[in-house]
Amino acid sequence: MESDNASSISLDENISDSNEVDDFTNCFNCDNDEIKDEDYLNQVPELSRVILYAGDSLDDNQWMRKRIKSDFGIDYLDPNTSIRKAFKFISSKLIEANENLNIYLENFIEELKNSCQKILDDCEGNTDSDSLKVIKDLAHDDCWISTSYHRKTAVETYYVGRIRFRMANHKSNSQTIYLEAPSSVDKEGIIPLDLSQFKNQSKNQDFEEFSLFPGKIVVLKGQNFSGNHLVVSKFINFNRFLRPLFPLQCPQILQEQEPFNIVCACGPFLKIDDNNQIDFLDTFWMKSIANYLKRYNPDVLFLLGPFIEESMLSSLERWSRQNLMLNENLYPYQWNLDRLFNYQIRFLCKELEGLSVLTRIVLIPSSNELGKINVFPMYPLEVKCQKSVISFSNPSILNIGGVAMGLTTTDILLHLSRNEIHNIDPTHHKSGERIRRLCEYVLSHRNFYPLLPPDLNLNLEYSKYNALLMRQTPHILVLSSVLRPFIYNIDGTIVINPGKVAKNCIARIILEPLKSTQQYTGSLSQFTNVEIIKLNY
Template sequence: MGPGDAGCVSAERLASELQMFGLDCEEAAYEKLAELCPLYRRTEDQLVAELVAFSNNTGKVYLTLENLASFENEFLNKRRAKARHGATKKDSGHQGTWDIVSIQELIEVEAKEETLLNSYTTPSKGSQKRSVSTPETPQSKRNVSATRSPHLLFSPSSFSPSATPSQKYSSRSNRGEIVTSFGSTQGMSWSGKGGSGSLRVKVLDASRAITGPYKSMFQKLSDIREVLTCRIEELGCELKELHKIEAFSPISVPAQEPVTLLGQIGCDSNGKLNPKSVILEGDREHSLGVQIPVDLSELKEYSLFPGQVVVMEGTNTTGKKFIATKLYEGVPLPFYQPTEEDGDSEQRMILVACGPYMTSDSVTYDPMIDLMSVINRDQPDVCILLGPFLDAKHEQVENCQLTTTYEDVFRKYLWMVIEGTRSSGTHLVFIPSLRDVHHQPVYPQPPFSFPELQKEDQKRVHFVSDPCSLSINGVILGLTSTDLLFHMGAEEISSSSSTSDRFSRILKHVLTQRSYYPLYPPFEDTSLDLEHFYSHAQLPVTPDILIIPSELRYFVKDILGCVCMNPGRLTKGQVGGTFGRLYISRQPAHTSERKSPCTAAQVVKI
C-alpha cells in the first residue's frame, strides 16, 4: 500500500512532508501515521516535526511499524502523561493546553492545581466558615461545580503574562438593562428552545458561498474596471425599466434639451466628498467611462456617496458640466419567498453579539463568559457571533504582549464557546471580521476553519463568510461584521428638508444599491477584492433582517420592510457594551400578504 492509499488526504501530506526531511516509511506504516493524527490531536505538520525529533534522537531514518510503535509509546504517550499532570507548554514541542486530549482532562488538571494551592492556604481573619484543606483531604469547588463552567474551559494565563480581569467591567451596575426595543415586547419571556425541533440554519444559495481562503491582491486593472462597469450597467438597467426611461444620453456630448445620464458618483480629488467635488463617471455603453463634474445647486433633496450608481436628469449644454435637476431613486430587491422545504413557521429566538469579546485592558474574555451564561440561561435557538474575536486593535496585541500565536488563542476561545454552550443546544454561527488579527484581512472574507470540531457539534456550529445571507427556517438574515455605517457615514453628503436621520439614509442605500458594501473606493483600512466582491457581496434578495454592527449607537429600525439592527459591540474599551435579541416567526409558505417576520427585538446591556 502506497501513501495515497491510506484512506485520507492526511496520509498523502505526511508522505510528502517526511520525504522533504529525508525520512521514509514502509508502505504499511502510512495508514498507522494517518491514525495517529486524530488520536493524539496532531496536525500533519506537528506529527512530522515530532517524527523528525524522534528520528534524530534514535537514529532511525526508516520508519517501520515497529519503530512507529516505539515512537507512540516512548514519545507521544509520555507527552500526554506530562500534560495530564499539568505540564506547561515549555515541556512539550506542541504548545499550549492542546496536549490535553479532552475537555474533561483539562478540568481534572486544573482542579488538581487548585487543590494543591488550597492546601497551602489559611483562612483569612474573620472567616470561620472556610475549611482548611490538606493534601490528604482535598476539597475543591471545581469538583462540585458544573463540569461545563466556561471559567474551566479557558485559561488566559497560558498566553498572557498579565491576564487580570478588568476592574471597570466587573464593577458595572447596569447589567441586563434594555436600552432600545422594537415591536411588541410586552410580556416576552425571551427564552428559546435551544434549537430543538425542525430548525434549519443554512447559507442562502450555498453554491455561490465562499468556502475557504483565496488569493487576494492579484487583481488586474482591467478586471476591476469590468466589475465596476457591470455593476453600473446592471443597476442602470433596473432603474431604466422602473422609471420608464427611454434612453440614456452620453456624458461628453453637449445637449440643449434636458438629458438623462447613468453613472457612478465619485470625488474629483483624494479628499472627502463634498457638494462641490461631486463627479459622475458614465457607463461604458453610452459614455465610455467619461467623467463630468456635477452641479447640485438645483437639487432640493439628495443623498450621495462615492460608488453610488445613480440616474440623474439635468442639463449639459457644454459637455463640460452637468447641472442636475432630478435624482432617480432605486428600489430594493424582492423578499425571499419561503417554501415547505424551509421548515416550520414556529417562533424562534435569536441572540446576536458583535466583538470585541474582551475589554481593552484584559484578555480574560469575561464579557464572553457572561454572554455564555445568558445563552445557557435563555437557550436561544440561534446565537450569531460576529468578529472581531481576537481584535487587532487590542492593547496586548498591538504591544506584542501575547506569549503564544494568535491562532492558538483563537482556537482556545472557540473551544471554550462550543464546549460551554453545548448543553443549551443553541446553534452557533461564527462570522469573521477584518479586525481579526489571526484571519485573512480581505473583503469579502472567507469563513473560519476549525478542523478540531467534534462530530456531535457539526450540526449546530456554522462557520460562514463576511458578508453572508443566512436562512433560518426561511427567514433571511443579512449579516456583516464590517462597520459599514461608520464607513459610509464618513463619506455621505446630503441635503433634505425632511427629518430623516443618517442611519436610515445609509441603510436605504444598502438595500437599493443591492450590495453589502456599496462604497467605492472602500474605507482606508478595508482591503477589497472586487472579483470576489461581485460574486459574493451582492444581496441575492432583500433580507428580512439586516444585522449591521457598528461603533456608532445601537438601534433597531424598519427600513423599506427590512428590520435593521445594530446590536452594538459587546465591549466598549474597558466597559461593557450591548448585544441584541430577536423573536422571528415567518408566515406559512404561499401567503400573499407579507408581514415582517421579526415580531420583537431588543438591545440589552451585557
C-alpha cells in the same frame, strides 16, 4: 440636529478644483444622532434591561425556549456566489476590477428599468401623477441609459451613472463631483456635475434635497450646454421604484407551532480593565454569553468578529512578555492568535457541555481580526475545536430554515458617514434619520459595500465583488457598527446594529410562527420582534 448649513453648498459653479473643505462633508462626529454606543447606553435607566425594541414588547419569560430542537439547516442563500474557503487575494487586474464594477452598474440599471415597467403593468392607477411620469420615462425612454455625457443639449435630459469624487492625497475630495457612465453608454464617460442650482435655492416646499457619496448610483435630470459639465436640476429618488426581492417560499421554520429565536453578539470579546490592560485568556464576556444561552436556549447564536481586534497588537505583545516572566516554562508567543481564538470558542462550548442547550453557534469573521488577512470580502474562519460550531464569510446572506439573514462585520455605515455630502435640511427630519438613510443606501444598492473607492483601512478584493451583492433581499440585515445600536424597518427588511458586547449589548430576535403559508407575502417584519438588551443585568 445636524451641524451643516442646509441652505448653501460649497461647490463652485464651474466645478473648479479647490483645497477648501466642503461645508457638506459630514464627519462621523458631526451629528447628534450618531452617538457612540457608550454615550447612548448612559441614557438607558439602570433598572431596565431593554435598551430598545421593535415589534411587540415581550415579557422576559417569552424569550425562553422550552421546545425540542427543530430540524432546520443553515447555509448560504446563494451557493453560486458564496465564499467557502481562503482565496488568492490582490490578484485581480485593473481591467478585471473595472469590468466587475461595470457589470454591476449595468445590471443594476437594467433591473431598475424592468422594475419601473412592472410597476406600470401592475398598479399604474395607484401611483401619483409625478411619480407615474418619472416611472414611464424610465420604463419606456431608452435615452436615459444611452445618452452620451459629452453631447451638448439645452433640453433637460435623464442621465444615469455612478458618483465619483476627485481624489486628493489618496482621499475623496467632495469639492469636485463627477458622474461616471456605464461603458455601454460612454467608454470614457466621466463628467463634472454643476450643482449651483442647489446652492441658490431657497427653503420652501419645492426645496430639492440630495445626498451623495462616492460609488452611489444616481439617476438625475440636467442639461449639458457646453459638453464639458452637467448642470443638475434634480436627483431622482428611485428607491421607491425598486421592489424588494424577498425569497418566494414561506420559511419552513415559521410553519411550526413555536417561535424561532436568534441572538447576535458583536466583538471584540475581550474585556479591558480600568488600567486599559487586556488579559487575552479572560473569558468574562464568553461566560456571560454562556449564561444567557443556559437561561434562554435560543435556536441560533451569531458571534460576529473581530474576536481579537487589530488595535490590540501592542496589548498582546505586552501580555505575552508578562506571561513569559511569570512562567519560565512558557516560550515567547506560545499563545499564538489561532490558539487564543480557539480558546475562547472552546470555553463557550465547554460551558454548554452536558446541558440541554441546543443553540447552534455561527461565526462571522472580520477584516479587522488580528493575525488574519485584511481583505474584504473575507473567507470563513477555521474552527479547530468544535464541529458543532460553523463559520461563514463576511459578508453573508444565510438561509436559516427559509429565513434570509444578511450579516456583515465591516462598518459600512461609519465609512459612508465619513464620505456622504448632502443638503438635507435637519429641521425637517427627526433625529436618527441620517443613520437610517445610510442603511437605505445598502439595501437600495443591493450591495453590502456600495462605497467606491473603499475606506483606506479596507482592502477590497474586486475579483470577489459578486460576493458583496444581494441578489435577494434579506428578511433581516445585521450591520455591525460602532454607531449607536438601532432597529429599523426599511421596506420590509429589519435592519439591526446590535451594539458591541464590550459595551454590554447584544440583540435578540423572535420570529413568530405563521398561522398559514398564505400569510407570507415576502416581508417578515410583522412577525418579527427585536430587542437590544444589556447582556449582564
